[in-house]
Amino acid sequence: MSSSVTLRQFWDQLSTEGRWLLSTVAVQTLGRGLTLPFTVIYLHEVRGFSLDLAGALMAFIAVVALVVTGPGGVLTDRIGARRVLLAATTCQLVGCTILAFATTPALAALAMVFLGINFGMSWPAFNALIAAVTTGEMRQQYFGINFALVNLGIGVGGVVGGIYADVSQPHTFTVIFLGDAASMLVPIGLLLGPLRHVTGHHQAPDDADASAGSYLEILRNPAVIGVTALTFIAVFVGYGQLEAGFPAYARNVGEVSTGVIGFSFAINTAVIVLLQFLVLRLIAGHRRTRVMLAMCGLWVLSYAVLGATGLVPGPVAAVGVLTFMGLFALGETMMQPTIPAITNDMAPDHLRGRYNAVNAGAFQAGAIGGPLFAGFVLDRGWSGAYVFVLGAGCALIGVLALVVERLVPASVNGVPDTHPLTADPVTGERAPQGPPA
Structure with a gap:
């Protein structure tokens, strides 16, 4: 595919199965958007849980997800991505239904278990599919267009949920959580219907080492270690800050209103939805690791702008906050197509679930560590140190991208491999291919 490909050409070249899978993403995530911004509000203001308990329940989702991601990757390889995704999506449906009627912490915790199972297991399965x-x-x-559609669905769902949900009318929250549950019927129907023959399951080659599929062996591949570290740092300084560090810094240091912060997230969604395909056309045929370098530059600039808002709090800071989010979102459009593509092009077919699980685990660890870091540093008033560490983290992403570039074949990095090499899926050692037999 050339860099000049249009959206129509992409759709025409996509397989029927790919079209089915992609066409329902926005509908499915619209349901998620109905509840995602309002879950803590629901638990605290509607069900009467303390903020500490509500926050702990939200964190519990990530803990459960981290625990089940490894087993989810193994199951994906052993029984197929479709079956695992079907089970995980059903867990989401059950969890949202329970949460809609959760009047006690115990019921809410049970709901979070099901939501965590979905979050942890669906990631490697969906990427493998x-x-x-x-x-x-x-x-x-x-991967890039899927990311844009996810943001579109969540953004539209968030707007609808914000208009409809009312803390003075508890039943409105029950309705939006049931709406989230009902949206899961779309992918379930898809997996039981048009995609029932796409298993995502691959048999290991006859000469494959039985022990080569363990996570320990996979992590002995230097390229896997590099991509895993790259993912962790990118999420730690990126997504790990969006829902915790960024709002806290903008509110307490930049002294901007909550309305400005809310509008900045609308800008984030708009940039991703409007520019993702253009970015995909521009980066096609270029080294994915070099695309990550461009992302690093954007994120360093974005955090410099955010840091400057602390020097001019008030109306000028508001412009800086909006600019920060626009630059950050543009960087996201470069990150989301590249890391998943590297991971899946690097993985042998029969181990793709486990490779995706390793990457998902790194993402979840970064999403947990990022807010903890932000809370610790900003609670002590170290705003300058906060911005400096994030900027340094972005620079570290650039270093890791160049390391990964030396460890993966050119074809895995998104460009033609002029000197084909065979790579051992476990050790990562490569040797020139011999002549065909």
């Missing part, structure tokens, strides 16, 4: 219906440059394009 995408890899099963796409190849090459099409795979990178797919």
Whole structure:
């Protein structure tokens, strides 16, 4: 696929299975958007839980997800991505239904278990299913467009939920959580219907070492370690700050209103939805690691702008906060197509679930560590140190991207491999291919 490919050409070149999988993403995530911004409000103001308990319940989702991600990757490889995704999506449906009627902490915790199972297991399974219906440059394009549709669905859902939900009328929250549950019927119907024959399951080669599929062996691959570290740092300084460090800094240091912070998230969604496909056209055919370098530059600039808002709090800071979010979102459009594509192009077919699970685990660890760091530093008033560490983290992403570039074949990095090499999926050692037999 050339860099001049249009959206229509992408759709025409996509397999029927890929079209089915992609066409329902926005509908499914619209349900998620109905509840995502309002879960803590629901638990605290509607069900009467303390803020500490509500926050702990939200964190519990991430803990459960982290625990089940490894087993989810193994199951994906052993029984197929479709079956695991079907089970995980059903857990989301059950969890949202329970949460809609959770009047006690115990019921809420039970709901969070089901939500955590979905979050932890669906990631490696869904990425493996995408890899099963796409190849090459099409795979990178797919991951990027999928990301844009996810943001579109969540953004629209958030607007609808914000208009409809009312803390003075508890039943409105019951309705939006049931709406989230009902939206899961779309992917469930898809997996039981048009995609029932796409298993995402691959048999190991006859000569494969039985022990080569363990997570320990996979993590002995230097390229896997590099991509895992890259993912962790990118999430730690990126997504790990969006819902915790960024709002706290903007509110307490930049002294901007909550309305400005809310509008900044609308800008985030708009930039991703409007520019993702353009970015995909521009980065097609370029080294994915170099795309990550461009992302680093954008994120360093964005955090410099955010840091400057602390020097001019008030109306000028508000402009800085909005600018920060626009630059950050543009960087996201470069990150989301590249890391999943590298992971899935690097993984042997029969181990793709586990490779995705390793990457998902790094993402979840960064999403847990990022807010903890932000809370610790900002609570002590170390705003300058906060911005400096995030900027240094962005620079570290650039270093890791260049390290990964030396460890993966050119084809995995998104460009033609002029000197094909065979790579051991466990050790990462490569040797020139011999002549065909």
